[in-house]
Amino acid sequence: MEFFDRFAIPHPSPMIYASMVAIGLVLIAIVIGLTYFKKWGYLWREWLTTVDHKRIGMMYIISALLMLFRGGADAVMMRLQTAVPDNTFLDAQHYNEVFTTHGVVMIIFMAMAFIIGMMNFVVPLQIGARDVAFPRLNAISFWLYFAGAMLFNISFVIGGSPDAGWTNYFPLAGTEFSETVGVNYYMWALQISGIGTLMTGINFIVTILKMRAPGMTLMKMPMFTWSALITNVIIVFAFPVLTIALLMGTLDRQFGTHFFASTNGGMDMLWANLFWVWGHPEVYILILPAFGIYSEVIATFSQRNLYGYKSMVGSMVLISFMSFLVWVHHFFTMGHGPLVNGIFSITTMAIAVPTGIKIFNWLLTMWKGKIRFTVPMLYSIGFIPLFTIGGVTGVMLAMASADYQYHNTMFLVAHFHNVIIPGVVFAMLAGLTYWWPKMFGFMLNERIGKWGFWFLSIGFCLAFFPMYITGLDGQARRMYTYSEETGFGPLNMLSFFGAGLMAIAFILIVYNVYYSFRHSPRNVGQDPWNARSLEWATPNPVPHYNFAVTPVVNSSEAFWDSKKNGHQLFKNKTEKIHMPNNSGLPIILAGLFFVFGFSFVFGIWPGVIIAALGIFGCMAYRTFEKDNGHYIPVEEIEETEKKLGGAK
Amino acid sequence: MKLNNTEPLEYSTNQNQMNILGFWIFLGAEIMLFGTLFASFFTLENGVGSGPSGAEVFEITPVILETVILLTSSFTIGLAIHAMRINNKKATLAFLGITLLLGLSFLGVEVYEFIHYYHVGVTLQTSAFSAILLTTLGTHGAHVTFGLFWGLFIFLQIKKRGFTPETTNKSFIFSLYWHFLDVVWIFIFSFIYLKGMM
Numbered sequence: 062m063e064f065f066d067r068f069a070i071p072h073p074s075p076m077i078y079a080s081m082v083a084i085g086l087v088l089i090a091i092v093i094g095l096t097y098f099k100k101w102g103y104l105w106r107e108w109l110t111t112v113d114h115k116r117i118g119m120m121y122i123i124s125a126l127l128m129l130f131r132g133g134a135d136a137v138m139m140r141l142q143t144a145v146p147d148n149t150f151l152d153a154q155h156y157n158e159v160f161t162t163h164g165v166v167m168i169i170f171m172a173m174a175f176i177i178g179m180m181n182f183v184v185p186l187q188i189g190a191r192d193v194a195f196p197r198l199n200a201i202s203f204w205l206y207f208a209g210a211m212l213f214n215i216s217f218v219i220g221g222s223p224d225a226g227w228t229n230y231f232p233l234a235g236t237e238f239s240e241t242v243g244v245n246y247y248m249w250a251l252q253i254s255g256i257g258t259l260m261t262g263i264n265f266i267v268t269i270l271k272m273r274a275p276g277m278t279l280m281k282m283p284m285f286t287w288s289a290l291i292t293n294v295i296i297v298f299a300f301p302v303l304t305i306a307l308l309m310g311t312l313d314r315q316f317g318t319h320f321f322a323s324t325n326g327g328m329d330m331l332w333a334n335l336f337w338v339w340g341h342p343e344v345y346i347l348i349l350p351a352f353g354i355y356s357e358v359i360a361t362f363s364q365r366n367l368y369g370y371k372s373m374v375g376s377m378v379l380i381s382f383m384s385f386l387v388w389v390h391h392f393f394t395m396g397h398g399p400l401v402n403g404i405f406s407i408t409t410m411a412i413a414v415p416t417g418i419k420i421f422n423w424l425l426t427m428w429k430g431k432i433r434f435t436v437p438m439l440y441s442i443g444f445i446p447l448f449t450i451g452g453v454t455g456v457m458l459a460m461a462s463a464d465y466q467y468h469n470t471m472f473l474v475a476h477f478h479n480v481i482i483p484g485v486v487f488a489m490l491a492g493l494t495y496w497w498p499k500m501f502g503f504m505l506n507e508r509i510g511k512w513g514f515w516f517l518s519i520g521f522c523l524a525f526f527p528m529y530i531t532g533l534d535g536q537a538r539r540m541y542t543y544s545e546e547t548g549f550g551p552l553n554m555l556s557f558f559g560a561g562l563m564a565i566a567f568i569l570i571v572y573n574v575y576y577s578f579r580h581s582p583r584n585v586g587q588d589p590w591n592a593r594s595l596e597w598a599t600p601n602p603v604p605h606y607n608f609a610v611t612p613v614v615n616s617s618e619a620f621w622d623s624k625k626n627g628h629q630l631f632k633n634k635t636e637k638i639h640m641p642n643n644s645g646l647p648i649i650l651a652g653l654f655f656v657f658g659f660s661f662v663f664g665i666w667p668g669v670i671i672a673a674l675g676i677f678g679c680m681a682y683r684t685f686e687k688d689n690g691h692y693i694p695v696e697e698i699e700e701t702e703k704k705l706g707g708a709k
Numbered sequence: 710m711k712l713n714n715t716e717p718l719e720y721s722t723n724q725n726q727m728n729i730l731g732f733w734i735f736l737g738a739e740i741m742l743f744g745t746l747f748a749s750f751f752t753l754e755n756g757v758g759s760g761p762s763g764a765e766v767f768e769i770t771p772v773i774l775e776t777v778i779l780l781t782s783s784f785t786i787g788l789a790i791h792a793m794r795i796n797n798k799k800a801t802l803a804f805l806g807i808t809l810l811l812g813l814s815f816l817g818v819e820v821y822e823f824i825h826y827y828h829v830g831v832t833l834q835t836s837a838f839s840a841i842l843l844t845t846l847g848t849h850g851a852h853v854t855f856g857l858f859w860g861l862f863i864f865l866q867i868k869k870r871g872f873t874p875e876t877t878n879k880s881f882i883f884s885l886y887w888h889f890l891d892v893v894w895i896f897i898f899s900f901i902y903l904k905g906m907m
């Protein structure tokens with residue numbers, strides 16, 4: 062029995078036990094359901110072993126939505142706890158765990174998965190490709206992300222959650238102050254999903270550089286593809302830094318090294334530096350694809366081509382470069398001289414310039430456009446003023462000397478939510494609504510969607526704007542409660558109310574999926590939005606080979622040209638198509654990584670060794686395997702196309 | 710599969726070209742990985758705590774030996790790829806085999822070196838300096854170990870299947886990997902050992 066003691070949760074509460082039961086019941090329900098409806102085979106063949114970028118994209122997005130609800134539940138708990146002074150709904154330790162898992166889940170497992178899911182689904186279609194450069198590696202990326210996400214999410218019922226914040230600063234995250242296995246979970250969950258992300262980065266750079274349709278030069282790529290290319294370059298350069306930081310953190314916690322300790326020559330600030338050398342580029346990894354989505358949506362619904370294409374590309378390149386030169390702004394107050402602070406202050410403020418250029422380009426795209434106020438467009442229009450407020454408060458934070466006042470207060474919390482929610486989350490919802498018909502063949506209901514938008518936007522303002530005020534008044538972040546005398550009570554209550562509106566918005570959005578699934582018409586055609594780029598030239602649902610004939614491109618809006626200016630997209634005749642085979646290896650490999658991570662978290666070395674051998678076994682198997690994919694014969698393509706009424 | 714006969718076999722298909730480009734990008738990531746290790750090393754170099762410093766424990770002989778062995782192996786893998794280009798299977802296998810043997814002896818010396826550190830009291834737990842030293846060397850060593858298995862598997866594949874677009878592509882990529890590890894070693898040699906001994 063002693064062996065099992067380690068899995069007990071250190072700070073149990075009725076809520077956690079209830080979640081355990083809920084998790085157990087859901088798992089049992091899923092297993093019974095799949096068995097009863099005889100869906101195991103279907104699930105395995107069509108989804109778990111798929112290497113199709115569209116399906117992998119959808120699995121990313123579904124996982125991201127699940128994580129959004131996990132992180133959302135954490136958020137509501139935090140707002141509930143701080144809604145009134147001296148509240149006792151959560152104690153300090155629980156509050157620590159909740160804000161930590163909230164941050165990690167939202168950034169790593171929600172936002173990252175969402176943008177990578179979008180890239181997966183959209184990029185190959187936008188460039189006229191049949192899949193990504195390394196389809197099997199793509200599946201491995203997804204399943205590693207999934208393994209990492211699951212590992213992180215079981216922490217609160219097995220062994221205890223991490224509790225040192227998503228930034229996980231040492232020495233707080235060391236064994237002295239974080240005694241449970243929680244931070245070990247942090248290390249391995251991020252490590253495993255981070256490896257997957259790095260491979261995604263490589264995969265998409267090669268895909269975009271090498272697999273574009275004939276005629277699509279770099280400067281004729283749709284803007285979302287450009288944003289994906291730049292994002293993936295940032296990924297490739299930023300993620301290895303995290304890999305090493307996590308490795309050193311693991312060694313410190315589990316092998317007694319002194320990298321980040323304050324004794325024996327260690328240096329705790331090294332963690333903070335490494336973390337933010339990755340962390341700041343990471344926030345741009347999140348926002349650039351969002352910018353890409355806004356560019357697509359705003360051009361489509363203003364019915365004009367994007368204003369300032371070259372400056373859009375140039376500003377993204379500049380942002381990606383500068384994103385590596387600003388990391389110190391996260392710890393101005395932690396003991397640098399004025400020179401260092403001054404330099405990083407200036408680089409940080411400078412990064413607002415290319416961002417501003419983009420804002421003006423979107424505004425000028427809408428200028429004189431015939432705007433259609435659809436749901437994706439509403440999110441894009443809402444994004445512009447709200448994100449600008451976030452940017453301006455960012456510049457305020459960037460002034461090093463002033464930062465001494467609001468560093469680590471609710472003001473900071475308001476700032477980064479102000480850029481992440483109207484920036485990233487709005488973009489994801491805009492993109493999801495926009496590409497939904499391409500994914501599923503029907504539209505989401507516009508009326509419910511608009512209600513969702515208004516609830517989310519107003520809820521956002523009510524939830525976060527009060528924090529600017531309490532933050533300037535000195536309310537510290539990550540504090541589980543405050544006293545009556547501080548006077549923070551009413552504004553925090555308002556904030557809780559706003560969070561409630563946001564929760565309603567997400568429920569509306571989910572309800573919309575259900576409603577539209579039941580009631581939306583199915584024959585929406587391949588181009589329901591009257592859009593401009595190549596993905597809309599495919600039939601609905603997109604056949605697994607995407608394009609029967611490789612399109613020929615002459616501009617960044619080839620599809621628009623084919624509709625309006627007589628450009629002929631599909632000139633060549635149908636030939637047999639080479640496609641990759643499905644494979645069970647990725648999910649098995651990820652399962653082994655999960656076992657590896659889990660065993661490592663608890664220091665169960667036999668498990669670690671067996672899983673590691675299994676992982677190497679999979680790799681060895683792969684190198685000897687002969688797998689040249691398969692061909693789809695011309696007759697089959699023509700038949701499919703006839704059924705779907707696609708390419709001429 | 711379209712074969713392009715004007716290119717060497719390892720570049721002959723689209724997929725092959727993408728594999729090679731992808732691997733170059735991967736090496737870019739590896740540069741960041743080792744770059745981070747070096748940056749951390751320079752930060753913690755003087756954090757010896759109560760343990761010994763580099764100057765006190767580094768031994769020149771094994772380090773020189775390791776350097777010579779690894780540099781030679783970089784040369785022989787180059788010869789192997791050259792032999793592959795002129796379609797000489799026997800020579801390719803021979804040079805690849807020599808490369809792997811050299812890699813193995815490199816590891817042997819490195820193990821000796823680690824045992825030496827253990828005896829003079831430099832372990833992972835001694836100080837921040839010892840930890841980053843062993844982590845950096847260990848990461849490089851782990852890469853070499855991984856490369857040994859990978860190279861062995863490629864050896865077996867060439868032996869069995871001869872030169873195909875796949876086997877030549879894998880060999881070429883492996884050679885990039887091996888050269889890269891050599892370059893990393895040169896940095897380790899210059900900035901960890903030489904600088905530390907001065």
Ligand code: HEM
Nearest residue numbers: 344347348390391413452455456458459468469477480481
């Ligand atoms: C105009 C552009 C921006 C500027 C000038 C800016 C500036 C800053 C500064 C100075 C801080 C540190 C404040 C402190 O700790 O006292 C910060 C924190 C943060 N920013 Fe921004 N930012 C900008 C855009 C963004 C974007 C686009 C995102 C995400 C998509 C983002 C996400 C974050 C996050 C997550 C944190 C803090 C995290 C933490 O400490 O837990 N920022 N920002």
Ligand SMILES: [Cu+2]
Nearest residue numbers: 341388390391
């Ligand atoms: Cu930053």
